[in-house]
Amino acid sequence: QADWPAIVSPIRVPIRSFSTSATEMRLRETNPDEWEKRYLHGIEPEWSFAPKGDRKGKLSPLLRGTLIHGVLERIELASELQDILDEAIGGIDAPELETVLASGSAYRAQLEAEIARVVQGADWKWYVEGENYRELSFVHLAGIREWRQGAFDLYRPPRTGPPETRSRDEAAWVIDFKTHEIDQTQVENVAPEYEIQAHVYREAASQLGPPEVRVALHFTHPNVFVEV
Numbered sequence: 001q002a003d004w005p006a007i008v009s010p011i012r013v014p015i016r017s018f019s020t021s022a023t024e025m026r027l028r029e030t031n032p033d034e035w036e037k038r039y040l041h042g043i044e045p046e047w048s049f050a051p052k053g054d055r056k057g058k059l060s061p062l063l064r065g066t067l068i069h070g071v072l073e074r075i076e077l078a079s080e081l082q083d084i085l086d087e088a089i090g091g092i093d094a095p096e097l098e099t100v101l102a103s104g105s106a107y108r109a110q111l112e113a114e115i116a117r118v119v120q121g122a123d124w125k126w127y128v129e130g131e132n133y134r135e136l137s138f139v140h141l142a143g144i145r146e147w148r149q150g151a152f153d154l155y156r157p158p159r160t161g162p163p164e165t166r167s168r169d170e171a172a173w174v175i176d177f178k179t180h181e182i183d184q185t186q187v188e189n190v191a192p193e194y195e196i197q198a199h200v201y202r203e204a205a206s207q208l209g210p211p212e213v214r215v216a217l218h219f220t221h222p223n224v225f226v227e228v
Contacts, residue, residue: 019139019147022197029196058107063094065179068220069153071115072177073134078119081112117223118177126165127175132156140204148200153177158210172210174201177218184222191217191226198228 003009028035037043059067070088075081085108089097101108118124133155140148154175161169176197182190198215205213216227 018145019149021150022148022200023150025200026194026196030193059096059100061179061181063092063097064111064181066092067097067111068115068179069135069177072118072153072220075115075119076128078116081116081119085112085115114220114223118218118220121223123218123225127154127156127173130159138204140200140207142200142203148204150200150204152201152205155205157208158212168214171212171214172205172208174205174213174215175218176201176215177220179220181221182219184224187219187222187224187226190219191228194228 024035024039027038034045038045058064067085067088070091071081071084074087075084085101089101101111134153136152136155138148138150138152142148152174154173154177156173156175158172159169160166176194178190178194180186180190194217201215202213214227216225218225
């Protein structure tokens, strides 16, 4: 019996890595079929390169998130926003950015306004006053051959704050920025989807030695902070 041609032979399941991320763990829990396609067979999700719906004149969710995270990683003052946004755009290899985010375009103005609301808000001031670390990469050994890897969007070590904020200042905080285009009424339903991610972050950050680690999501579009 002749062997099957290579093009129709069964696909071998690759040997699984001992390391994983919170994103992978969440997808495996919520959508096993999608997890298998993406992490076992390397099939990129359709939305990452061909977003559904009419997105003419807008960025894909993936590009939008990459861009906003790139700005929030570097910005210190709201007055720096335009320059840092230009730098972030230049650092991403995506030709559509130049058109969609051209100077003076309506979409760019909306994006700038969204980021400005975040960095001018009281929550942001609390995040970055004093010691803080952005895009802090970590590798955490959670068990035998169980490595967790990822990055905290923002890590805020414990501090001694004024009486009105002391209860939360005494904890370390991991802040994860979410760039979903949702409104405030939807946050309550979306936030619980990230409990797995929050658990991974708490376990990893606890290895830094703080007495308590708390995790919060900051949804940039409605500019809402919610602890998970």
